[in-house]
Amino acid sequence: MSKKIQTPFTREDARSLKAGDSCLITGVIYTARDAAHKRLCELVAQGKPLPMDMENAIIYFVGPTPPKPGQAIGSAGPTTAYRMDAYSPALIAIGQTGMIGKGKRSAEVIEAMKKHGAVYFGATGGCGALLSKCIKKAEIVAYEDLGAEAIRRLEVEDFPVTVIIDSEGRNLYETGRAEYLRSLE
Amino acid sequence: MRIIKAEQVTQSVRRLCIEANCHLTDDLKNCISACRSCEPFPVAQGILDQIIENYQIADENNVSVCQDTGMACVFVEMGQDVHVEGNLEEAIHEGVRQGYADGYLRKSVVRDPLDRVNTGDNTPAMIYYDIVPGDQLKITVAPKGFGSENMSQIKMLKPSDGLDGVKAFVVRVVEEAGPNPCPPIVVGVGVGGTFDKAALLAKKALLRPVDSRNDNPFYAALEDELLERINALGIGPQGFGGKTTALKVNILSCPTHIAGLPVAVNINCHVTRHQSEVI
Known part of the structure; x- marks a missing residue:
């Protein structure tokens, strides 16, 4: 049974989820990948305002x-998330509560998630045609020069994700594999 | 000498870029379906169902299966009795340019690995030529996504590492990649040759249909054994656990030096794309 999530996605919402939970996200999320993350973190470092509100925001790693x-x-x-590992902790520290991607994350990202209360969701990689059906509206809000890597504001409806790493650091990549191997015994 | 106009090459590459990105080949679709039938783990079954639904949506709507429409790897088998009138290389790039624009495909190429400015048209293509007997031109377009490309590895093993060393390396590369390359994956292995040749063989191995048997019985058995060992890892679809970590292992081999045993592993995701045309 999937849990319904409505944005904004608060720290309390984030802390209520556990690795392995299936969720359907409805509301507004933002896209950003490598190049946009680099620019966002430069703004954070300079103390300048960001092109979108990071408080209670979910960022989808997608181009x-x-x-x-x-x-x-x-x-x-989703694109592979470890490429955003260098940037995510700084964005989580200023209010980001959710990330959607695929693949492993670094210890530093997981520490930031535990400290501030954030969740790393997975969407099914290689299923872009299917996932696009849950995106009802998309508009570029920053960095149009980056093309596919521009930051977009997405309105999503029942966007299907799974909690891979929760705010206590539990990791579906470890527990899922172990559970499958146990099931063979 | 048969004359082929460069414009024919452009049109062929254009078509193949769109076709490969929007429609998976039947061998791959059949393989994914068969793996779904054999997958015992419920979470993994759910992921495989999404993957099947996804390629069906792409087929019906002529949209790309994955948003990473890749770098266009183009393999040209050029008959030695063919003369291309015009600039062959530029004709291929132009086909990529047109295909990626007309097919609504993502432009994912930067002009320099360090200054990282997008070229805006997905060129240049990565082109490989083979001169073969005959008067035909065979073009294969294989768009290669980088989620899986980034998880590929090459190792110059010692001859004393032998067969066991090769097996251990291939399985280790897949295990280290874990969930990152969007499993279930197709594993291309190149053994032998030189450093560069092994890598190219690994990439070419991904062009072989996933329902094909290796012509060499030794390597056919090795492909089966490696697939079994990889699918015993338990990584599963998307890394959430399960049997279906890989769909197929394809190996290509080549003579090598008395001092060497190069092994390259090129990983592809479940969206292993390639389409060919003979002109």
Whole structure:
């Protein structure tokens, strides 16, 4: 049974989730990947305002394909999250509560998640055509020059994710594999 | 001498870029379905169902299966009796340019690995030429995503490492990659040759259909054994646990030096794309 999540996604919301939970996200989330994260963190370091409010925000690590006529967005599945490891702790520290990606995260990111209360969600990698159906609206809010890597504001409806790492550091990549191997015994 | 116009090459590459990105080949789809039937772990079954639904949506709507529409790897088998009228290399790049624009595909190429400015049209393509007998031109476009490319590795083993060393390395690369390359994956292995040749063989191994048997019985058995060992790791679809970590292991081998045993492992995700055309 999936848990319904409505944005804004508060620290209390984040702390209520456990690794392995299936969730459906509805509301507003923002896209950012490598190049946008670099710029956001430069702004944070300089003490300058960001192009979107980070408080209670969920960031989706994605660089979509261009929309065909009639589409809100093109294919839009998650990109590998470890490339954002250098940047995520600084954004979590200023209010980000959720990340959507795929793949492993560093110890530093997990520490920041535990300290501030944040969740790392996984969306199914390589399923961009399917996931795009849950994105109802997309508009660029910053860094249009980055093309696919520009920051977009997405309105999503029942966007399917799984909690991979929760705010206490439990990790589905470890528990899921162990559970499967135990099931063989 | 048969003459082929460069414009024909452009049109072929354009078509293949769009086709490969929007439609997976039947062998791959059948393999994913078969793995879904054999997958005992409920979480993994759910992921495989999403993967199947995803390629069906892509097929029906002619949209790209994955948002990472890759770097366009183009393999040209050029008959030695063919003359291309015009600039062959530029014709290929132009085909990529047109295909990625007209197919609504993502432009994912930067002009320099360090200054990282996007070229805006997904060029240049990565092009590999083989000169073969005959008067035909075979073009294969294999868009390669980098979530899986980044998890690939090469190792110059010692001859004394032998077969066991090769097996251990391939399994270790897959285990270290874990959830990052979007399992279930297809594993391309190149053994032998030189440092660069092993890597190219590993990439070419990914072009082989996933329902194909290696012509060499020794390597066919090795492919089966490696697949079994990889699927005993328990990583599973998306790394959430399960049997289906890899769909297929394909190996290509080549003679090598008395002092060497190069092994390259090129990982591809479940969106292992390639389409070919003969002109």
